Amino acid sequence: MPDENVEAGNRREAAVETIQREMTVFARRARASAGRLHPELSLVSYTLLGHLEEQDACRATDLAAHYALDKSTVSRQVTALERAGLIARRTAPDDHRVQVLHLTEAGTAILAKVTERRRDVFHHRLHDWPEADLLRFAEYVQRYNRAAEGE
Incomplete structure (x- = not known):
């Protein structure tokens, strides 16, 4: 059981890291595309x-x-x-x-x-x-x- 809990914790941590990284990419793209969609x-x-x-x-x-x-x-x-x-x-x-x-x-x-x-x-x-x-x-x-x- 302890191994399953550790493994679940690792998967959860990896998922949170992926979400954080992808949300950062999303925010960067949103800022960049805003300038292209309407420069002013x-x-x-x-x-x-x-x-x-x-x-x-x-x-x-x-x-x-x-x-x-x-x-x-x-x-x-x-x-x-x-x-x-x-x-x-x-x-x-x-x-x-x-x-x-x-x-x-x-x-x-x-x-x-x-x-x-x-x-x-x-x-x-x-x-x-x-x-x-x-x-x-x-x-x-x-x-x-x-x-x-x-x-």
């Missing part, structure tokens, strides 16, 4: 625009907290997106001291364009996967991301 829109910018679309609007501090980013990093990104005409600041209706970020028409359009390109890439990469594998993979990625939310 970094992966961080794409992510921030997507969050603004999902939330309809939010404060820069909300973005920083949600993505666990430094406020200065978000501030630079927000300034660049604002200069590019992709987002606009508006005063919050309930508190005039608060600036809320909104997507502009140009921001919505570019986000839709990049999202469609990204979706096409995923469809291409996964086109020959059996449906059961796709469903299982989607479930595992969601499960992993839910587990990471509390960190």
Whole structure:
């Protein structure tokens, strides 16, 4: 029995190492492909625009907290997106001291364009996967991301 437990522990450790390595490769490829899909829109910018679309609007501090980013990093990104005409600041209706970020028409359009390109890439990469594998993979990625939310 002890040998079986050790062997199971070794298999589990090897699996975790493989997942860590492959997730790192995935992240690197995601950053690199973001630049190719739309050179003016970094992966961080794409992510921030997507969050603004999902939330309809939010404060820069909300973005920083949600993505666990430094406020200065978000501030630079927000300034660049604002200069590019992709987002606009508006005063919050309930508190005039608060600036809320909104997507502009140009921001919505570019986000839709990049999202469609990204979706096409995923469809291409996964086109020959059996449906059961796709469903299982989607479930595992969601499960992993839910587990990471509390960190």
